[in-house]
Amino acid sequence: MTPEENEKKSGGHRKRKEMPDLWMQCTSCNKLVYKPKFEEMQNVCPECNYHFEISSTERIDSLLDECTFEEHFTELYPLDPLDFVAVRSYEDRLKGAQEFTKLSDACVVGTGKMDGLPVVFGVSDSRFLRGSMGSVVGEKIRRGIDLARELSQPFIFVSGSGGGARMDEGVLSLMQMAKTSVALAELDRCGGLFISVLTNPTMGGCMASFAALGDVIFAEPGALIGFAGPTVIKETIKSEIPDGFQSSEFQLEHGFVDRIINRGELRSSLVQVMRLLGCDQAA
Amino acid sequence: MAKASSSHRLDFEAPIIELEKKIEELRTFAESTEVDLSGQIEKLVTKCDEKKRAIFNSLTPWQKIQLARHPQRPLTSDIVTAIVADFIELHGDKSFRDDPAILCGLGRIDEQRVLLVGHRKGKDTAEKVSCHFGSPHPEGYKKAMLKMKLADKFGVPIVTFINTPGAYPGIGAEERGQAFVIARNLMDMATLKVPIVCVVIGEGGSGGALGIGIGNRILMLEHSYYSVISPEGCAAILWKSAEYKEQAANILKLTAEDLSSFGIIDEIIPEPLGGAHRDPPLVFERLKEAILRNIRELSGLSGDELVKDRYDKFCKMGEFEKRLKETVDS
Ligand SMILES: [Zn+2]
Numbered sequence: 001m002t003p004e005e006n007e008k009k010s011g012g013h014r015k016r017k018e019m020p021d022l023w024m025q026c027t028s029c030n031k032l033v034y035k036p037k038f039e040e041m042q043n044v045c046p047e048c049n050y051h052f053e054i055s056s057t058e059r060i061d062s063l064l065d066e067c068t069f070e071e072h073f074t075e076l077y078p079l080d081p082l083d084f085v086a087v088r089s090y091e092d093r094l095k096g097a098q099e100f101t102k103l104s105d106a107c108v109v110g111t112g113k114m115d116g117l118p119v120v121f122g123v124s125d126s127r128f129l130r131g132s133m134g135s136v137v138g139e140k141i142r143r144g145i146d147l148a149r150e151l152s153q154p155f156i157f158v159s160g161s162g163g164g165a166r167m168d169e170g171v172l173s174l175m176q177m178a179k180t181s182v183a184l185a186e187l188d189r190c191g192g193l194f195i196s197v198l199t200n201p202t203m204g205g206c207m208a209s210f211a212a213l214g215d216v217i218f219a220e221p222g223a224l225i226g227f228a229g230p231t232v233i234k235e236t237i238k239s240e241i242p243d244g245f246q247s248s249e250f251q252l253e254h255g256f257v258d259r260i261i262n263r264g265e266l267r268s269s270l271v272q273v274m275r276l277l278g279c280d281q282a283a
Numbered sequence: 284m285a286k287a288s289s290s291h292r293l294d295f296e297a298p299i300i301e302l303e304k305k306i307e308e309l310r311t312f313a314e315s316t317e318v319d320l321s322g323q324i325e326k327l328v329t330k331c332d333e334k335k336r337a338i339f340n341s342l343t344p345w346q347k348i349q350l351a352r353h354p355q356r357p358l359t360s361d362i363v364t365a366i367v368a369d370f371i372e373l374h375g376d377k378s379f380r381d382d383p384a385i386l387c388g389l390g391r392i393d394e395q396r397v398l399l400v401g402h403r404k405g406k407d408t409a410e411k412v413s414c415h416f417g418s419p420h421p422e423g424y425k426k427a428m429l430k431m432k433l434a435d436k437f438g439v440p441i442v443t444f445i446n447t448p449g450a451y452p453g454i455g456a457e458e459r460g461q462a463f464v465i466a467r468n469l470m471d472m473a474t475l476k477v478p479i480v481c482v483v484i485g486e487g488g489s490g491g492a493l494g495i496g497i498g499n500r501i502l503m504l505e506h507s508y509y510s511v512i513s514p515e516g517c518a519a520i521l522w523k524s525a526e527y528k529e530q531a532a533n534i535l536k537l538t539a540e541d542l543s544s545f546g547i548i549d550e551i552i553p554e555p556l557g558g559a560h561r562d563p564p565l566v567f568e569r570l571k572e573a574i575l576r577n578i579r580e581l582s583g584l585s586g587d588e589l590v591k592d593r594y595d596k597f598c599k600m601g602e603f604e605k606r607l608k609e610t611v612d613s
Pocket of ligand 1: 026027028029030031045046047048049050
């Protein structure tokens with residue numbers, strides 16, 4: 001990467017005036033980056049390797065074989081069981097998120113293939129109420145896990161949730177942590193494989209349930225991963241939080257994730273692990 | 284009638300405590316002067332009971348939270364002392380340290396052998412501080428799981444007492460994988476082949492509560508709460524100020540009645556009029572009856588059936604709409 005880097009840096013400044021659309025400033029490192037390169041790397045900064053979020057559709061395109069993904073459980077739509085009205089009503093926020101993302105709720109689950117290997121695949125979409133888990137997300141994940149068990153296929157889920165358990169559905173959201181975890185216990189008992197992929201950020205109730213329960217856990221670089229949010233911790237301990245706290249690298253160092261994997265290599269690593277665990281030998 | 288301690292009173296308890304004080308004064312006066320005031324006292328007692336009923340039959344969610352956090356409310360350790368014979372505490376996660384914020388031990392309730400696991404908030408200041416006011420670290424959840432596996436191995440039913448504002452949010456807790464350890468407990472509790480009865484006795488604070496909460500039966504004391512987030516935390520997010528905690532308590536639907544209506548809990552254990560702290564012995568008696576009855580009801584199920592029962596129970600939770608399948612499928 002190094003020889004390219006210098007070229008890009010100088011190139012960035014030179015070309016900026018002629019072709020402004022092709023260059024953008026990275027909000028992480030503030031450097032100018034070549035947009036087509038950024039897009040080719042799937043929203044990863046070529047300069048600082050910051051992994052920006054991608055949509056569920058982009059994630060599916062990135063990981064699954066072309067045209068193999070078939071979404072399941074599309075009939076599930078969220079309700080407002082608490083009649084939750086605060087500054088803005090939950091119903092309103094749901095509608096807004098649905099219009100913006102064209103999704104029914106914050107995750108997509110279905111079946112597909114990865115390098116020919118059949119998998120049950122799910123991904124949360126952090127554009128939808130910060131990827132938080134309410135009843136629909138919990139139910140889709142639960143059904144995905146059960147489907148993987150019935151089909152004897154690996155379950156792969158890419159998490160990204162700053163919201164954790166969705167406050168607007170109260171204790172019903174909290175119980176989705178239990179629901180997804182008991183379903184994973186059953187998958188585990190039956191010898192099924194679950195690979196959990198953690199992206200920026202995966203916190204709170206999502207992290208303290210299904211996302212933490214992978215037989216193998218991968219994380220994208222620099223993701224925020226943990227239980228309590230940094231603000232809450234800061235308030236509790238009444239002092240500053242150390243640099244890199246709750247990052248993917250921090251979690252790797254403390255022994256909670258198996259590997260940190262760049263977005264571009266995620267698919268091949270998933271396939272490698274599945275093959276080495278014998279997923280290609282299933283009937 | 285149990286006397287409320289004067290060391291702590293909630294604002295809505297004030298009129299009751301005033302009346303009780305008056306009754307007490309009249310009694311003392313009657314005794315020392317040998318004047319018959321029984322008629323007057325009788326009237327005041329009736330008035331006091333009416334007042335209590337009026338206040339406690341229409342508690343707001345926030346008032347219930349105050350009761351759930353009441354300093355004189357019976358804690359896990361009080362309940363264990365009161366209803367468990369032959370109790371032997373078992374410490375430590377055999378890995379990092381003993382977290383006093385979770386109490387574990389073997390004992391008997393009447394003839395029934397049990398493993399008890401409960402959040403410990405602490406009785407005095409020193410204990411409260413060492414227990415982080417009932418907020419466990421990962422090693423607390425690991426300890427709980429280790430003891431539950433012991434109970435599982437020897438077929439001993441598990442009873443958990445939930446009473447935590449939440450799992451501890453701190454540097455060490457995160458370094459030792461708070462999220463990962465709680466998640467592991469949810470999954471591992473699902474696999475245990477003994478009856479598990481969970482009782483929310485005060486605060487059911489989010490994931491920290493759920494971490495010892497995967498039971499075949501979930502019971503709640505009448506004025507306890509169970510929530511995805513504390514009202515203060517919710518208010519801070521929605522209104523940018525914890526001052527709105529009462530409003531937050533209202534919208535979060537976190538009372539025992541709410542949870543019952545969502546089909547999450549199995550039973551509400553009624554508290555004495557005025558709250559659990561007003562008559563702890565009565566609370567102990569009711570807890571004991573409910574726990575033993577629930578264990579008895581579950582004892583007919585095999586290990587696999589208990590696991591299946593837990594799976595079915597939690598998989599049912601949640602509310603969503605099923606729309607007719609769109610025709611665009613593939
Ligand atoms: Zn950058």
